[in-house]
Amino acid sequence: MLKSEVYESVKEIVELLYEKEGMDIAVIDMENSEIMVDYFIIVSGNSDTHMAALRDEVVRYLKDENIPILSYDKSKGFDWMIVDAGTFIVHIFSQEGRSFYDLESLWGEQRKIENII
Numbered sequence: 001m002l003k004s005e006v007y008e009s010v011k012e013i014v015e016l017l018y019e020k021e022g023m024d025i026a027v028i029d030m031e032n033s034e035i036m037v038d039y040f041i042i043v044s045g046n047s048d049t050h051m052a053a054l055r056d057e058v059v060r061y062l063k064d065e066n067i068p069i070l071s072y073d074k075s076k077g078f079d080w081m082i083v084d085a086g087t088f089i090v091h092i093f094s095q096e097g098r099s100f101y102d103l104e105s106l107w108g109e110q111r112k113i114e115n116i117i
Helices: 003-019 048-064 095-101
Strands: 023-029 039-045 080-084 088-094 111-113
Touching: 003 023, 003 039, 003 048, 003 088, 039 048, 039 095, 048 080, 048 088, 080 095, 088 095
Parallel strands: 039 088
Antiparallel strands: 023 039, 023 111, 080 088
16 A cells, blocks of 8 residues: 555544544554554544444445455453554554553654644
């Protein structure tokens, strides 16, 4: 996938997360990090059911767009779920999990993308 295609997919995922009422959506450009990924998409859900719905929507989008999924959490009841598409990773948190793991601070030296949609 070209970088511009990856960015467009990230934008579309952010839009669908907004439509599903994902909370506090953030995108971090990871290109200059030591991790082999271009973007982190971070979102919070308000319940296990909401988090699962966010995950399912991302997985559906990736399958519809024929974007390979390396792995994703298939269960419910976690504070942190991941959908790994290789060039970007979607992190779906409970509010408590997001506060505890605090990825935005951990990767704070990376550029946070504002107003992606």
